[in-house]
Amino acid sequence: MKKRNAAWLFVCGAISGLALALCLGAAERETPKTDWSRLSVLSYPGGVTAFFDPDAGKLYLYDMNLEQCHAIRELTKLGEPMRRLR
Numbered sequence: 001m002k003k004r005n006a007a008w009l010f011v012c013g014a015i016s017g018l019a020l021a022l023c024l025g026a027a028e029r030e031t032p033k034t035d036w037s038r039l040s041v042l043s044y045p046g047g048v049t050a051f052f053d054p055d056a057g058k059l060y061l062y063d064m065n066l067e068q069c070h071a072i073r074e075l076t077k078l079g080e081p082m083r084r085l086r
Contacts, residue, residue, distance in 0.1 A: 058085070 042050040047064030057075040059082065062068065073082035 040052040049062045051060045059073045061071040072085040074085050
């Protein structure tokens with residue numbers, strides 16, 4: 001009887017310890033900070049401002065007030081037309 005209780009106690013303790021370790025490990029992770037230093041800013045005479053993200057190969061076109069994103073294009077291969085995403 002004592003062996004059976006000791007086995008259950010060990011199993012429950014192991015499960016609780018594993019759950020605690022997983023919860024603490026997940027809680028310590030922070031969301032990675034976004035690195036905006038690689039963005040290129042382009043300005044067009046019509047008042048459109050564009051941001052090019054070289055990591056994703058995407059170009060984001062904004063209006064002159066930078067409030068609305070008018071278009072998103074993706075660069076797939078140099079020399080070919082950009083793919084329209086939005």
